[in-house]
Amino acid sequence: MSSSELLQFVVSGLQNGAVYALVALGFTLVYASTGIINFAQGEFFMLGGVLAVAGVRFGLPLPLAVVASVLVSAGIGVALERFALRPRRDSGGLVLIIITIGASMVLKSLARHIFGPNEMALPAFTPGPPVIIGGAAIDPQVLWIWGLTFVVVVALTLVYAKTKLGRAMRACSLSHDAARLMGVDTAGVVMLSFGLAAALGALGGAVVAPLTQTAFDVGARAGIKGFAAAILGGLGSPVAAVVGGLLLGVLESLSVGFLSSTYKDVISLVVLLAVLFLRPQGLFGRAGKEKV
């Protein structure tokens, strides 16, 4: 295999990986503030793409349509927390998880009824021929995916580390009760984390739609990949989610290159299972961290 081919495999792996990372970030954020896995996360990925297409069809300019779809998705995420999850927050994690699964079915069915069953295409953010770097072709849209993922991760890391809000979020992830005693608005933090998670998923769905098209049913797959990436990274920090996502993408791509396309999904699942067995806290998670 030539070096340019190898580079091409890595590029396409990083392209998918960055999208997995955005979805994984959403899982991580919600997990950090609530201790549950939000299984509607994949549906926000779907909403991002589908709503952006709807916006363009409605006549909005593309950038506005994308921003609007991210904001509307965030609003739906906040509403999900406020009206579906918060009333049952004392019922325990499993009940909340099942509520999120229910929400994912509702969102998917609604999207199908409103937007129809067919795939929809979103125009490229900046149309143009692929950029050739070291013999590997990179579509301009891929640069958008990488750029936006990078910006989001840096921003999130800064928020986490430097701001009062970030401290409140970290405090909630350690102990809700202690955080509340210290005057942190835990309910607000939880709601915000759902909104942010939805926005991140939607951003992933919108930014990748020009390459892959979108449809009402793309959420489940994105959710599974994003969940796998989050587990791989260890559900700990934004950086862990991103590394998990990128790793999963590259792994899939290389398994096509070196083995066979038939085993693409199998390889990534095997690696995921291996991580779960050997290092259940994930590659970057801390061992023995108890969640309430």
Add this chain to the structure above:
Amino acid sequence: MNTQFKMVVAVLAALLIAVTGVGCSGSGSGESTGDVAEPYRIGAVVSLTGTYAGLGTPEKNAIEMEMKRLNDAGGVNGRQVEVIFEDDATDPAKAQAAVARLIEQEDVIAIIGATGTGQTMALRDDIDRAAIPQVSMAGGSVITAEFDELVFQTPWPNRTVVPFTLRQLKERGLTNVAVISDTGGYGKDGHDIIVAQAAAAGVKIIADETFNPGDTDMMAQLTKIKSASPDVVLMWNAGKEAAIVAKNLKQLGMDVPLVGSPGNGRREFIEGAADAAEGFQFAAGKILVPEAYGVDTPAYDVATAFISDYTKAYDVAPDIFAGHAYDAFLVVTDALSRIEGDATPAALRDAIEQTSGLVGIGGTFTYGPQDHNGLTEADLVFYRVEGNEWVLAK
């Protein structure tokens, strides 16, 4: 470790339930039981969601439209025809559940469907047990190659289309062929026939890659194909992934022609692949450019009437899948009209087998005891996408 591990296990279990539990079943078509004789009840298993949603939806549209037209004109033998639809969500297991429901609860005398090859094959046990005829709208060869006297099919099967397509490649001097196919029923069926027929057609397969239905990125597979320097990439699938293959090919800067299957003759492919669809070639029946039938033929009149009705009803021109469904409904109702006496499933099966010279959209159907497909290569033409439209390839 424990809390998180338990959580993950719980979540995976919940996910499993979620994944297998979703999907909604289609509703009955609400035709009230008439005031005269009982209507003929026909079951239809179509993919209204999942990878083949873009195929199943026009199929349902075409059948509903033709059903209404037929019933408004008095039905068949003075009886109305009622088609009960079920969505299989492009899932063989759900297709089987759907057909079981249609047979046991709706008491249908025939099944139209399914949309996909894998789904069609999943119905067979129930069809055999109930002994009712089935007319499939899927193009896998296996459907009629694994012969069952109850099972018919309306599209051109892969064993007809693949040799035709390979010959087109050979004629154009595109002899080093890279194959990319999906692992679903139709893609695998086509792939196996391509591999088996390549030598006879005088082309060489120099790369052979697959992807799964639902995949959203084929860059890795196409990178491998690129390194084999083929003259042409031959793609065999019918789902929405086709547009991604076309786009990825362009993304890799590969300047080789892309040739596909009849399953890619969909408007959504052109819209999805945008400028990457330009120059895309595939074999299919004549409905996309009806002049191909020959303007003085009965087939031309049938096709143009169908195109105009469908366009009026749904604001979009019918694609080849709407045509397959039109044909399936026509085959069943034409056979019903020829039955004298009781329309039992057995009598209907015999009548379908005796179909002869029936002019449909996919071609002119003549079934026989050994031939449950009824079409030939003469019903195929080779298309090319130019300026977002289908034109006949020279």
